[in-house]
Each structure stands twice: as C-alpha cells, then as structure tokens.
Amino acid sequence: MHIFTSFHLGEVEVSNLTILVLFFFSSFTFVAVGISSYKLYKSLISDDDK
Numbered sequence: 001m002h003i004f005t006s007f008h009l010g011e012v013e014v015s016n017l018t019i020l021v022l023f024f025f026s027s028f029t030f031v032a033v034g035i036s037s038y039k040l041y042k043s044l045i046s047d048d049d050k
Contacts (some may be wrong), residue, residue, distance in 0.1 A: 006013045
C-alpha cells in the first residue's frame with residue numbers, strides 16, 4: 001500500500017501529502033476565524049460598564 005498516492009486534477013498530479021497539508025492549513029484558518037468571530041461577538045453583547 002502506497003501512502004503517498006497521487007491524484008490527477010486535470011493535467012496536474014497532486015500528491016496525497018500536499019492535499020493533507022492544504023487541508024490542515026485551511027482547517028486551522030477556519031478554526032482561527034471562528035474563534036476570533038466568537039470573541040468579537042461575545043465582546044459586543046457583554047454588559048461590562050467600564
């Protein structure tokens with residue numbers, strides 16, 4: 001079994017490792033934006049009178 005198989009996307013051959021790295025970075029970005037948006041929303045609805 002080859003763990004580093006490649007996918008053919010048209011004329012471009014993309015390795016499995018490349019797809020995994022892209023998936024990691026895109027999911028990390030998605031989680032970071034979600035946390036940032038949650039903190040912004042939480043700060044907008046908080047009732048702190050300072």
